[in-house]
Amino acid sequence: MTEGNGSGDLSCPLPVDATDTVQLAHGGGGRKMTQLLESIVLATFDDPELNRRHDGAVVDLDGPLAFTTDSYVVRPLFFPGGDIGSLAVNGTVNDLAMCGALPICLSVGLILEEGLPLETLRRVAVSMRDAAAKAGVRLVTGDTKVVDRGKADGLFVNTSGIGRIVAAARIGPEAVRAGDAIILSGDIGRHGTAVMAAREAFGFEPAIESDCAPVHGPVSAMIEAGIEIRCLRDLTRGGLASALVEIAETAKRGLAIDETLVPVDAPVSAACDLLGLDPLHVANEGRFVAFVPPQDASRALALMRSFGVSRDAAVIGQVLDGPPGEVRCRGQLGIDRIVDMLSGEQLPRIC
Amino acid sequence: MTEGNGSGDLSCPLPVDATDTVQLAHGGGGRKMTQLLESIVLATFDDPELNRRHDGAVVDLDGPLAFTTDSYVVRPLFFPGGDIGSLAVNGTVNDLAMCGALPICLSVGLILEEGLPLETLRRVAVSMRDAAAKAGVRLVTGDTKVVDRGKADGLFVNTSGIGRIVAAARIGPEAVRAGDAIILSGDIGRHGTAVMAAREAFGFEPAIESDCAPVHGPVSAMIEAGIEIRCLRDLTRGGLASALVEIAETAKRGLAIDETLVPVDAPVSAACDLLGLDPLHVANEGRFVAFVPPQDASRALALMRSFGVSRDAAVIGQVLDGPPGEVRCRGQLGIDRIVDMLSGEQLPRIC
Numbered sequence: 001m002t003e004g005n006g007s008g009d010l011s012c013p014l015p016v017d018a019t020d021t022v023q024l025a026h027g028g029g030g031r032k033m034t035q036l037l038e039s040i041v042l043a044t045f046d047d048p049e050l051n052r053r054h055d056g057a058v059v060d061l062d063g064p065l066a067f068t069t070d071s072y073v074v075r076p077l078f079f080p081g082g083d084i085g086s087l088a089v090n091g092t093v094n095d096l097a098m099c100g101a102l103p104i105c106l107s108v109g110l111i112l113e114e115g116l117p118l119e120t121l122r123r124v125a126v127s128m129r130d131a132a133a134k135a136g137v138r139l140v141t142g143d144t145k146v147v148d149r150g151k152a153d154g155l156f157v158n159t160s161g162i163g164r165i166v167a168a169a170r171i172g173p174e175a176v177r178a179g180d181a182i183i184l185s186g187d188i189g190r191h192g193t194a195v196m197a198a199r200e201a202f203g204f205e206p207a208i209e210s211d212c213a214p215v216h217g218p219v220s221a222m223i224e225a226g227i228e229i230r231c232l233r234d235l236t237r238g239g240l241a242s243a244l245v246e247i248a249e250t251a252k253r254g255l256a257i258d259e260t261l262v263p264v265d266a267p268v269s270a271a272c273d274l275l276g277l278d279p280l281h282v283a284n285e286g287r288f289v290a291f292v293p294p295q296d297a298s299r300a301l302a303l304m305r306s307f308g309v310s311r312d313a314a315v316i317g318q319v320l321d322g323p324p325g326e327v328r329c330r331g332q333l334g335i336d337r338i339v340d341m342l343s344g345e346q347l348p349r350i351c
Numbered sequence: 352m353t354e355g356n357g358s359g360d361l362s363c364p365l366p367v368d369a370t371d372t373v374q375l376a377h378g379g380g381g382r383k384m385t386q387l388l389e390s391i392v393l394a395t396f397d398d399p400e401l402n403r404r405h406d407g408a409v410v411d412l413d414g415p416l417a418f419t420t421d422s423y424v425v426r427p428l429f430f431p432g433g434d435i436g437s438l439a440v441n442g443t444v445n446d447l448a449m450c451g452a453l454p455i456c457l458s459v460g461l462i463l464e465e466g467l468p469l470e471t472l473r474r475v476a477v478s479m480r481d482a483a484a485k486a487g488v489r490l491v492t493g494d495t496k497v498v499d500r501g502k503a504d505g506l507f508v509n510t511s512g513i514g515r516i517v518a519a520a521r522i523g524p525e526a527v528r529a530g531d532a533i534i535l536s537g538d539i540g541r542h543g544t545a546v547m548a549a550r551e552a553f554g555f556e557p558a559i560e561s562d563c564a565p566v567h568g569p570v571s572a573m574i575e576a577g578i579e580i581r582c583l584r585d586l587t588r589g590g591l592a593s594a595l596v597e598i599a600e601t602a603k604r605g606l607a608i609d610e611t612l613v614p615v616d617a618p619v620s621a622a623c624d625l626l627g628l629d630p631l632h633v634a635n636e637g638r639f640v641a642f643v644p645p646q647d648a649s650r651a652l653a654l655m656r657s658f659g660v661s662r663d664a665a666v667i668g669q670v671l672d673g674p675p676g677e678v679r680c681r682g683q684l685g686i687d688r689i690v691d692m693l694s695g696e697q698l699p700r701i702c
Contacts, residue, residue: 030693056419056450068407069458070494099407107420109509143421153502158460160511342381
C-alpha cells in the first residue's frame with residue numbers, strides 16, 4: 001500500500017502530466033486504477049482510514065447520528081467562489097448541520113468521464129481536501145468509477161456524511177410552532193447567479209462570487225448556547241422559496257415573511273433582473289433559515305452574526321397558525337403575495 | 352408532506368404513465384421534483400426517516416461504525432440475476448460486511464439523465480427496496496439530480512452505508528498472518544460474464560445469471576461463532592486476482608492458491624473462453640474471500656456452507672511468509688504462475 005504524501009502542496013508519488021486524461025482503464029480495478037488512486041485521490045486526501053484501502057471506513061461514534069448524501073453535477077466545474085469539490089464538501093457538511101449534527105466524516109464517490117484531464121481531477125481533489133480541512137471533517141472512504149466518453153459530463157461527485165447529533169431535541173419541520181421567528185443567515189442568490197454567469201460567460205464586473213461555505217459553526221454555537229432550534233434548512237436548489245414552502249407544508253403551518261428584510265446584494269439583484277430570475281428561487285450554498293421560539297430570536301441572531309458566514313443574519317418573518325402550507329410574502333409596496341415552489345427548472349445543474 | 356404508500360405493489364400516489372420520462376425540471380427543487388420524489392422514490396422506499404424529507408437521516412447507533420460508499424454505472428441497467436438497483440444495495444451491504452459490520456442503513460444518490468423513462472426509474476427503485484428488505488437494511492436518506500440529455504447514461508446510482516462493527520478485532524489486510532487459510536465463498540466469474548452477455552446480446556443458453564447477492568449472513572455467523580477473521584474482501588472489479596494481489600501487497604505477505612480448487616461454472620468457463628477472459632479477473636457481486644487462522648478453517652468453511660449464498664465455499668490456498676505482494680497460483684498441470692492485477696480495463700462498467 002502506498003501512503004499518500006498528503007502535505008499541503010500538489011506533489012504526488014506518480015507525477016501527473018498536464019496532458020494526461022482519464023482512461024476507461026482507470027476504472028477497471030487493476031494496476032491503472034491503483035495508480036490513479038495513489039497518485040491523485042489517496043495522495044491528496046491522505047487520511048489514514050482512506051489509506052487502508054479497505055472496503056469501508058471505521059468510525060468511532062457514540063449515540064445518535066445524522067446521515068446524509070448528495071450528488072453534485074454542477075456545470076461548469078469551476079466558478080467564482082468555488083468548484084464542484086468545495087461545493088460537494090460544504091453541501092454535505094451543511095446538510096449534517098441542518099440535522100443539528102456536528103459533521104464528523106464524509107465519503108467521496110467520483111464518476112469520471114473518459115478523457116477528463118487528470119489535472120482537473122487533481123484540482124477538484126485538492127479543493128475537496130481544503131474544504132474538508134476548513135470544515136473540520138475527514139474524508140474517510142471513497143469510490144471511483146469511469147464511464148466512456150460522452151456518457152457523463154467530465155466529473156460527478158457524491159459526498160455522503162456522518163455527523164454526531166448535538167441538538168437536544170429533534171430538529172425538523174414537525175417541531176415548528178406558531179410564533180416562531182424565521183431567521184435567514186445572510187444575503188441570498190449568489191451561488192445560482194455566480195454559476196449561471198460562469199456558465200454563460202456573462203462577465204459581470206466584478207464577478208459575483210458563490211456563497212459556498214460551511215455553516216455548521218453558527219449552528220453548533222446556537223445549540224451549545226441552549227437555543228431551542230425548531231427547524232433548520234439550507235437554501236440550495238429551489239432557494240429560499242422552496243425551503244419555506246416545504247417547511248410550511250410539512251409543519252402544516254402558515255409562514256409570513258417580509259421581502260424587504262431579505263438581503264440581496266445589488267450585483268445579484270441586477271443579475272437576477274437581467275436573467276429574469278426571482279432571488280427567492282435562486283440556489284444558495286452557504287445560507288440557511290433557522291426557526292426559533294420568539295424569546296430566543298434576539299440571542300440566536302446575535303450568535304449568528306458573530307460568525308463570518310452568517311454576519312448578515314436577519315429575522316425575516318414568523319410562523320402563523322395557518323393556513324397550512326401557505327407562505328405569504330410582503331413586498332416593497334406593502335402588498336402580500338403567495339410564494340410557491342417553481343414548477344419547472346429555473347437553473348439546471350446548479351449543484 | 353405526502354407519505355409514500357409503500358405497500359408491496361407498484362401503485363403510487365401520482366400514477367406514472369409508461370411513456371413519461373425524466374425532464375430537467377425534475378431536478379430543479381420545485382413542484383415537479385417534489386412530484387417525482389413523492390410518486391416514485393418516497394412511495395417505493397417508504398421509510399419513515401426518508402419520508403421526513405429533511406436534509407439527512409437520524410440513526411441511533413452505539414460504538415464503532417463502518418462507513419462505505421460506491422457509485423454504480425453498470426451498463427445495461429438490467430441483466431440476468433439483477434439490475435443496477437439490487438447491485439447498488441448488495442454492493443454496499445457487502446462492503447460493510449467486509450468491514451466486519453452488520454449493515455444498518457443506506458443512502459441513495461440518483462443521477463438521472465433527462466429522457467429516462469420514469470418506468471425504468473420505478474423498476475430500479477422497487478428493485479432497491481426489495482434488495483434492502485432482503486438484506487435487512489433501511490434506505491434512510493437520498494438525493495436526486497437530473498442532468499441534460501447526453502450528459503449521463505440513463506441512470507447512475509450511489510449508495511453509501513453505515514454498519515455496526517460486530518467483529519472483535521479489526522478486519523483488514525494488515526491482520527493477515529503466514530499460515531492463514533484463504534477461503535473463497537463460491538464459484539467466480541458469473542456477474543461479469545452475465546453483464547457482458549446482456550450488453551452484447553450474446554444469448555448464451557441458458558443465460559448466465561449474475562451472482563449479485565448480499566453476503567453479510569455468513570460473515571455475521573462466523574463472527575458470532577468467535578472465528579478470528581483476519582481479512583475479508585469482496586471480489587468485485589478486478590475479480591479474485593485483484594483482491595488477492597491488493598491484500599498481498601498491503602499485508603506484505605505472499606499468497607499461494609490452487610486454481611483447481613477455484614469453482615467456475617461450466618457455462619461461465621465456456622463464456623470466458625469465448626470472450627478471451629480469465630475468470631480470475633472477472634467481477635463478482637456476491638463472492639468474497641475470508642482469511643482465517645488455520646485452526647479455524649474447517650469451522651469457518653462449515654458455517655459458510657450452511658448459507659445459500661456461500662454453499663460452495665472452498666479453501667483455495669494459504670498465506671506464506673513471502674515474497675511480499677506475490678500471489679502464486681498452481682494450475683491444472685501443477686505449474687505455478689504469478690497472478691497480477693490487470694493493467695488495463697477488461698470489462699468496463701460492470702458495476
